[in-house]
Amino acid sequence: MTAVSTDAPAPLPDAVRALLQVADADTLLRDAESLAAALTDAGWTPEVESGRFGTDDGDLLSSAWAPNVSVFFEGDETEIRMRAQAVASFLSSRPERWSFRTDGDDWSGWTLHDTRWTMGDWMATYPLEWRGGDVVISLYVRPDHQPGKVLAPANLHLAIEREDTPEDGLPRDDDRARRVLRAGSVIDRWYLAGEQELPDDVITALENDPDSRVRAAAESERWYRERTVTGPPPSPDGEGPGRPGPPAHFSAR
Incomplete structure (x- = not known):
């Protein structure tokens, strides 16, 4: 090289x-x-x-x-x-x-x-x-x-x-998603909210998560899933485009 x-x-x-x-x-x-x-x-x-x-x-x-x-x-x-x-x-x-x-x-x-x-x-x-x-x-x-x-x-x-990730990525695993939902940390659930093809009950639970960062991520994912054009998510008050404030920095473990 x-x-x-x-x-x-x-x-x-x-x-x-x-x-x-x-x-x-x-x-x-x-x-x-x-x-x-x-x-x-x-x-x-x-x-x-x-x-x-x-x-x-x-x-x-x-x-x-x-x-x-x-x-x-x-x-x-x-x-x-x-x-x-x-x-x-x-x-x-x-x-x-x-x-x-x-x-x-x-x-x-x-x-x-x-x-x-x-x-x-x-x-x-x-x-x-x-x-x-x-x-x-x-x-x-x-x-x-x-x-x-x-x-x-x-x-x-x-x-x-x-290096050990399959070429097509890891397969959907609903049981794992529910385990993360039940026992995972805030960070685990924040990442879970962005996974594709989650069960409906997991999506609903994430949208009602006790942590605001997880709820915001889940709501943002739903907004993108329901639209076919790219654009900013709605503002928190629903009045036109906007974006909620960024989540607080995650603290070290």
């Missing part, structure tokens, strides 16, 4: 660096409690929606079944290339921990203005991938112009998942 190009000196955001430093199956991707604790310690702020965290300029989605994390950045195409190369440089500078591979082009060492950035079908491009600590880290970039497709801002997607 080639070194990052010298004309891309973008620093790695602190929250991303801290996340990558704890990216293993035992520290970050063990369970809901580990996810929430590691993410908040790394500088990510929990939001209303289940599993969603944020920083000033990035979004993070996470799930506890199976544990995984996805970080997203959108912006200027050159900035996205610089950020992606900064992530690649950080990971590849630690060969004792991370093993690199890709089935596609290794763009980590291209100059920012290399014509190859604008060639080919990036929607079908294979990610750069690193393995270590029983996790797989995948790094994708997308340009802000895709010939023949809808225009969209350039974006970066950094995915972290357990």
